[in-house]
Amino acid sequence: MPLRSDWSQEKCPIRRSLDVLGDPWVLLIVRDVLHGRGRFDELRENLRISEAVLSRRLRAMLEAGLLERVDYQDGGRTRQGYAATAAAADLLPVLQELALWSEKHLDIPPGGAHMAMIHSGCGQETNQGGVCSACSEVLVPEEMTWVKPWKGSRDRLQAPGTLLVPGASGAS
Structure with missing residues (x-):
């Protein structure tokens, strides 16, 4: 259930930007990803955020073009983390x-x-x-x-x- 209306089609650019950036978690996630901390567990631990909330925010940020998935090696396994895009x-x-x-x-x-x-x-x-x-x-x-x-x-x-x-x- 959305907390507010969809502002993505608003004429006001501030309102449109808040449609993407209005959740405080978004800017905190961008901050951490710009610090290179883009592994899920690292984000969850550093932000002290629940897995469910973090998963939803990451999914929305991928869709909004703020984040991209990047592969990294963890031992012998390839895993995916998150990196900032130019928009972030x-x-x-x-x-x-x-x-x-x-x-x-x-x-x-x-x-x-x-x-x-x-x-x-x-x-x-x-x-x-x-x-x-x-x-x-x-x-x-x-x-x-x-x-x-x-x-x-x-x-x-x-x-x-x-x-x-x-x-x-x-x-x-």
């Missing part, structure tokens, strides 16, 4: 602006910290979502690293079509 990669400015908005308008909880978004093209932190505030280059996922002190991590984002597999060459 185009959401990078939205995700980064959401992070910037949150840091400007919401209190950072205990144990949290500022998330730096580093553009590898110039090596500087940007305070804009779509264009580097330091060098004015357009930002693309594969040139971005998100520094998350609360996790002790520096996560390099991935180009569309990329899935990181632990233990594989090139995976981090």
